[in-house]
Amino acid sequence: MAVGKTKRRKTARTGSGWLLRLRPIGVIRSTIKKRGQAPKQGAEGAPDAWLEVSPFAAQGFDGVRVGDELIVLTWLHQAKRDVLQVHPRSDPSRALTGVFATRSPDRPNPIGLHRVTVREVTTHRLRIGPMEVIDGTPVVDLKPPLACSPDG
Amino acid sequence: MAVGKTKRRKTARTGSGWLLRLRPIGVIRSTIKKRGQAPKQGAEGAPDAWLEVSPFAAQGFDGVRVGDELIVLTWLHQAKRDVLQVHPRSDPSRALTGVFATRSPDRPNPIGLHRVTVREVTTHRLRIGPMEVIDGTPVVDLKPPLACSPDG
Numbered sequence: 001m002a003v004g005k006t007k008r009r010k011t012a013r014t015g016s017g018w019l020l021r022l023r024p025i026g027v028i029r030s031t032i033k034k035r036g037q038a039p040k041q042g043a044e045g046a047p048d049a050w051l052e053v054s055p056f057a058a059q060g061f062d063g064v065r066v067g068d069e070l071i072v073l074t075w076l077h078q079a080k081r082d083v084l085q086v087h088p089r090s091d092p093s094r095a096l097t098g099v100f101a102t103r104s105p106d107r108p109n110p111i112g113l114h115r116v117t118v119r120e121v122t123t124h125r126l127r128i129g130p131m132e133v134i135d136g137t138p139v140v141d142l143k144p145p146l147a148c149s150p151d152g
Numbered sequence: 153m154a155v156g157k158t159k160r161r162k163t164a165r166t167g168s169g170w171l172l173r174l175r176p177i178g179v180i181r182s183t184i185k186k187r188g189q190a191p192k193q194g195a196e197g198a199p200d201a202w203l204e205v206s207p208f209a210a211q212g213f214d215g216v217r218v219g220d221e222l223i224v225l226t227w228l229h230q231a232k233r234d235v236l237q238v239h240p241r242s243d244p245s246r247a248l249t250g251v252f253a254t255r256s257p258d259r260p261n262p263i264g265l266h267r268v269t270v271r272e273v274t275t276h277r278l279r280i281g282p283m284e285v286i287d288g289t290p291v292v293d294l295k296p297p298l299a300c301s302p303d304g
Contacts, residue, residue: 020227022172022261060236063253084212100294101215109174109292140261142252
């Protein structure tokens with residue numbers, strides 16, 4: 001059951017970069033269909049959504065139960081990866097800031113962190129919320145938070 | 153400054169999988185040299201470490217300041233990606249559990265989440281801690297936590 005291996009390669013751009021590949025463990029099914037409809041954070045009015053589990057990863061979900069608080073890691077597939085500075089919260093009156101000091105989805109590696117509660121568990125699907133990402137967003141990991149932690 | 157694009161491809165294994173590529177924005181330089189020396193969590197006695205910034209990503213760090221609390225996302229490059237169930241905390245007396253209900257580094261997409269404080273900022277390096285990963289671990293993202301959040 002080899003899922004994949006970390007690839008180490010030279011890249012043309014840096015001469016020393018690594019290319020690291022993710023394999024989705026699931027996908028989000030949501031009523032939010034477009035990026036413009038999505039709230040910036042889950043706590044800002046996001047709906048519940050379904051996480052459809054990739055068959056290869058199903059065993060990894062054993063032990064996930066209704067009521068659990070979890071951190072979902074998504075791949076924000078519509079993000080712009082060439083953005084390094086943004087106006088926080090898309091507010092042009094705020095100074096341009098490095099993306100790593102913000103929660104902008106536009107960033108070199110557009111991984112979203114979402115603190116959710118598990119509402120329902122069925123075969124190969126979990127209902128979770130709140131979840132602010134759009135329908136079709138790949139899910140790359142799921143972890144319990146360590147303690148009091150909105151998204152960790 | 154196109155950093156890279158999300159690749160969408162068929163995979164041989166699933167017929168519908170996506171291959172998503174990460175590009176490191178930096179690397180951890182630590183006194184921890186081997187996985188066996190690393191504490192399981194940062195709060196369990198981990199030292200401070202240096203985050204060496206990849207030149208292409210340097211602008212993205214503008215606005216990161218000493219004293220900031222940040223979530224560091226790492227690529228746990230020594231993790232086993234074909235593991236779907238583990239004994240929590242490597243304790244064989246605990247029942248096998250799906251990796252997504254645990255913080256095991258062994259999991260299909262070995263992304264680590266680490267809540268750290270920024271101790272020092274120099275050109276192309278940040279001193280951060282506590283940081284439990286080994287020397288040479290790639291860093292793929294950095295975000296502010298949303299609120300009270302050990303690792304979110």
